Amino acid sequence: MRLSKIIIILFSFVFISNADSLSAAGGEAYKNLKPGFSFEGPFGKFDRESLKRGYQVYSEVCASCHGMKQLSFRNLSQPGGPEFSIDKVKEIAAEYFIMDGADEYGDPVERARIPSDRFQSPFDSKDAAKAANNGAYPPDLSLITKARSDGTNYIYSLLSGYEETMPDNITIDDALSYNPWFPGNAIAMAQPLYDEMVEYTDGTEATISQMSYDVANFLTWAAEPSMEERKSLGIIVMGFLIIFLILMFFSVRRLFEDVH
Template sequence: MKRKTLAAAFATLLFTTGAAVASEAPKLPAQSWSFSGTFGTFGRPDLQRGFQVYKQICSSCHAAHLLAYRNLTDIGFTPQQVTDFAADFEVEDGPNDEGEMFTRKAVAADRFVKPFPNEAAARAANNGAYPPDLSLMTKARVGGPDYVYALLTGYKEEPPAGFALMEGMHYNEYFPGHQVAMAPPLSEGGVDYADGTTATVEQMAKDVVTFLSWAAEPEMEVRKRLGVKVMIFLVALTALLFALKRKIWSDVH
C-alpha cells in the first residue's frame, strides 16, 4: 500500500512538473528544413557552412564528441581538408614504450576533441554552467531543430518590464524560464563564410542547426532511401499477389 502511495505521488510530481514546463515554454516558430519529410536531404553547402559556424564559434565551449573528423568527408570535405581540420587539435595517446602517455596531433580517425578535459573544468570556465555536448542536441530537445534555431535567435537585449533577470543570466524568449547562462553566441558577421554567403544571425543559426541535425542522424539519408525502396518493393509485391489471387480464383463462381 505504501509503495502504491509513493508511486502515485511520484507520478503526480512528474505530471505537474512536466505540465508546468510545457505551459512555460512558448510556441516555437516552425522553420522550413531541407532535410524534413520523406524525401528530405542535407544540402552539402549548408552543412559545410554549419560546420564552419560550429568550429569557429560553438566548439570553444561545446563538444560534439560522437563525431569523428573523418565523418566530415560525408558532407563534402576532401580527405586533405579533414586532415587539416584535425591537425589543429592535440589528443592524449599512449602509453608509449616507456609506459607513459603523450600528446600528438589529432588525425582523421580521432573523435572531435572536447574543449575542456572534464566537467569541473568546463563549469569553472563558464561561471558554474556546464555547456552540453551538441552531438545529439537536435534529438534531445523537444522541438528538435526548430527549438535549437529559436534558442539561437531568441535572445533579447532587455527583458520585458517587470521580469527579474538574475545576475549573469541572459534573457531568451524560447528557453524555459527565459533565463540562460550562455551569452548570445551569434552576431552579425560572426564568421566569414568560405562561399561568400552573408553571415546574418538567422543564416548562421540555420546553417549550424542543419549541421547539428546531420551530426545527430548522419545515417538519415541512407535510411530514407532504403525506406523508399522498401515501400516500392511492398507495393510491387502487393500488386503481384493480387494478380496471383485473381488468377487462382478466376474459375471459381
C-alpha cells in the same frame, strides 16, 4: 490497500511534481520558429553548402565550449554529409591538438589530430567545464537535436532568439541570459552568435539567423549522419511493397477465378 487507492496516489504524485516544475520555471518557453529545412519530408536531402557553413560555425564558435564526441573528423567526408574532400578533412583535423600518450619521461605528449579522432570536449573534465561556465555544463552536441523535441527548430530558435530586453514580470540571475525559447527563460550560455562573427568562405552573409540556421542543420546531420541513406532505403522498401501488393492482388484474383 486497494488497487484504486494506489492508482489515485500515484496519479496525484505525477500531477504534484508536474505543477512544481511548472511553477519553478521563470516563464513559458515560446513555440519554436520553423524556418524550413531541405532535409524535411520523406525525400528531403541535406543542403551540402549549408552543412559546410554549419561546420564552420561549430568549429569557430561552439567548439570552444561544446564537444561532439560521437563525431569523428572523417565523418565530414562521408556521403550524405558536408562531403568535404578527404584532404580537406586531414587539414581540418590537423588544426586541433590532443594529448596522447607520454614521452620517455612520462610527460604527456601533444599531437595533431587525424581523421579518425573525435571532436572531444575542449575541457579536461566536467568540473573544469563547469568552472569555466558559471557552474553550468555545456552539453555534448553530438545528439542534441535528438535529445530535444523538435530539435532542429528548437536550436535555430534558441540561437537566434536572445533578446536584450525582457518582460517586466521576469527577473533572472545576473550570470544568466534571457532567452524566451529556453525552458525557464534563463540560460547559462551567453548569446554565442553575433552578425559577421564568422566569415563564410562561400561569400554568404553571416547574419545571426543564417549562422543559427546552418549550425542547426549541421547538428541535425551530426545526430544522424546516415539520414539520407535511411530515407532512400525507406523509398526502396515502399516501392517493393507496392509491387508486391499488386502481384498479390492479381494472384489472389487468379486463384479465385478457378474456384467457381
